[in-house]
Amino acid sequence: xxxxxxxxxxxxxxxxxxxxxxxxxxxxxxxxxxxxxxxxxxxxxxxxxxxxxxxxxxxxxxxxxxxxxxxxxxxxxxxxxxxxxxxxxxxxxxxxxxxxxxxxxxxxxxxxxxxxxxxxxxxxxxxxxxxxxxxxxxxxxxxxx
Amino acid sequence: xxxxxxxxxxxxxxxxxxxxxxxxxxxxxxxxxxxxxxxxxxxxxxxxxxxxxxxxxxxxxxxxxxxxxxxxxxxxxxxxxxxxxxxxxxxxxxxxxxxxxxxxxxxxxxxxxxxxxxxxxxxxxxxxxxxxxxxxxxxxxxxxxxxxxxxxxxxxxxxxxxxxxxxxxxxxxxxxxxxxxxxxxxxxxxxxxxxxxxxxxxxxxxxxxxxxxxxxxxxxxxxxxxxxxxxxxxxxxxxxxxxxxxxxxxxxxxxxxxxxxxxxxxxxxxxxxxxxxxxxxxxxxxxxxxxxxxxxxxxxxxxxxxxxxxxxxxxxxxxxxxxxxxxxxxxxxxxxxxxxxxxxxxxxxxxxxxxxxxxxxxxxxxxxxxxxxxxxxxxxxx
Numbered sequence: 001x002x003x004x005x006x007x008x009x010x011x012x013x014x015x016x017x018x019x020x021x022x023x024x025x026x027x028x029x030x031x032x033x034x035x036x037x038x039x040x041x042x043x044x045x046x047x048x049x050x051x052x053x054x055x056x057x058x059x060x061x062x063x064x065x066x067x068x069x070x071x072x073x074x075x076x077x078x079x080x081x082x083x084x085x086x087x088x089x090x091x092x093x094x095x096x097x098x099x100x101x102x103x104x105x106x107x108x109x110x111x112x113x114x115x116x117x118x119x120x121x122x123x124x125x126x127x128x129x130x131x132x133x134x135x136x137x138x139x140x141x142x143x144x145x
Numbered sequence: 146x147x148x149x150x151x152x153x154x155x156x157x158x159x160x161x162x163x164x165x166x167x168x169x170x171x172x173x174x175x176x177x178x179x180x181x182x183x184x185x186x187x188x189x190x191x192x193x194x195x196x197x198x199x200x201x202x203x204x205x206x207x208x209x210x211x212x213x214x215x216x217x218x219x220x221x222x223x224x225x226x227x228x229x230x231x232x233x234x235x236x237x238x239x240x241x242x243x244x245x246x247x248x249x250x251x252x253x254x255x256x257x258x259x260x261x262x263x264x265x266x267x268x269x270x271x272x273x274x275x276x277x278x279x280x281x282x283x284x285x286x287x288x289x290x291x292x293x294x295x296x297x298x299x300x301x302x303x304x305x306x307x308x309x310x311x312x313x314x315x316x317x318x319x320x321x322x323x324x325x326x327x328x329x330x331x332x333x334x335x336x337x338x339x340x341x342x343x344x345x346x347x348x349x350x351x352x353x354x355x356x357x358x359x360x361x362x363x364x365x366x367x368x369x370x371x372x373x374x375x376x377x378x379x380x381x382x383x384x385x386x387x388x389x390x391x392x393x394x395x396x397x398x399x400x401x402x403x404x405x406x407x408x409x410x411x412x413x414x415x416x417x418x419x420x421x422x423x424x425x426x427x428x429x430x431x432x433x434x435x436x437x438x439x440x441x442x443x444x445x446x447x448x449x450x451x452x453x454x455x456x457x458x459x460x461x462x463x464x465x466x467x468x469x470x471x472x473x474x475x476x477x478x479x480x481x482x483x484x485x486x487x488x489x490x491x492x493x494x495x496x497x498x499x500x501x502x503x504x505x506x507x508x509x510x511x512x513x514x515x516x517x518x519x520x521x522x523x524x525x526x527x
Binding site: 017020045069072075076078082089090098099101114129136 | 293
């Protein structure tokens with residue numbers, strides 16, 4: 001992000017939690033997580049200490065691309081003001097050995113398949129539980145169908 | 146290590162019970178279990194009470210002393226337990242440990258829950274949890290397991306629906322179950338979609354209800370005669386954070402079942418009847434595989450074959466399970482064990498498993514990083 005802008009300004013609302021994602025100089029979002037330099041373990045979201053060896057973890061970029069391992073579309077009343085319906089997935093990240101849970105692009109909810117290549121976007125989606133809008137990361141198709 | 150026995154068990158009806166409080170539900174179950182055991186409250190050395198939603202829905206905390214106080218158990222140590230869906234079976238686990246450690250002769254376990262209030266939405270992990278704040282909730286993780294199971298093993302929508310059909314067929318024989326009307330595959334699949342591919346009838350209903358068990362030492366069980374049921378194994382484990390969990394070969398489930406079998410000295414072929422945590426249709430399919438009733442990936446074809454249905458060679462969830470009996474969260478783990486007790490005693494009525502000698506109760510609770518938070522497996526025999 002640019003020096004003059006906070007993440008709130010870039011994304012239009014405060015992130016749902018700090019340290020989950022950021023944007024590079026070109027404005028492309030990427031995920032942030034933890035890396036343990038002692039045992040080469042990655043975690044998402046970031047954790048201060050490595051769950052395996054308890055060393056301090058470094059806050060690192062995890063990239064913004066991956067492949068859908070499994071997914072679902074939730075059609076019942078959503079929590080946190082999320083769209084109805086909304087889709088979610090477990091995504092295998094390209095740049096770190098991690099399978100993470102994440103939102104999918106609700107504008108094409110129900111249109112995803114296992115094996116789809118996806119990329120991260122960030123938008124104002126839902127609220128914080130108290131009704132205040134929040135920016136959340138979500139994945140959309142990398143290639144058009 | 147001393148041996149532990151179950152000498153009393155009782156479960157209330159499950160379903161909306163607006164006139165009942167958590168305490169009155171727990172009291173009803175506990176009094177009936179004591180009466181079933183033929184012991185009075187003065188002989189109770191220790192109590193474990195399980196509840197999950199009291200603090201969230203009613204602001205009620207440390208309810209165990211109120212329940213045990215209401216059945217005349219005063220001064221004895223009472224411990225309150227919350228461990229998600231395994232709260233009740235975790236309480237049971239601690240009761241068994243107390244008996245095995247020779248710290249008590251008679252320990253009462255009570256699980257009681259009241260969930261049927263309008264303010265309860267999708268059950269998730271809470272506001273501090275990344276996944277919950279991004280749309281994870283109870284059906285979501287299981288729906289993704291179902292999608293992956295279809296992808297890897299060719300499991301069909303009809304096979305998922307067969308779990309519910311089988312569940313209702315058993316529940317029709319259980320007067321305490323919440324959903325007792327028989328159904329069929331077409332009807333299950335035609336219902337509203339909750340999270341693809343799980344329709345509403347493939348998701349367990351919330352409920353109010355309670356269940357209680359009296360656990361006893363060998364000495365105290367002697368008076369109970371042939372009705373006493375032996376606890377061959379009670380295992381409680383936790384899940385783990387793995388960077389890329391395999392959600393259809395469930396490590397924690399498989400490991401916990403294997404540990405319980407090893408401890409009990411039995412294998413899947415020895416099991417006459419089982420209760421498992423069928424919170425969703427896919428859950429039961431995964432638990433068949435973890436319990437070793439069929440090979441990995443074969444769970445869908447196993448239920449379709451009728452093997453786990455009434456009259457099948459491996460009856461599973463004869464109570465109707467979570468899908469039909471209902472799921473008052475902290476009562477469930479106790480109710481599953483109580484159901485197995487009935488079959489081992491030959492007291493399960495219309496749903497009795499013929500000549501049941503060995504039974505298993507499997508339970509899981511909570512979501513964390515693609516794994517469960519807790520898992521319990523209990524092996525019982527007569």
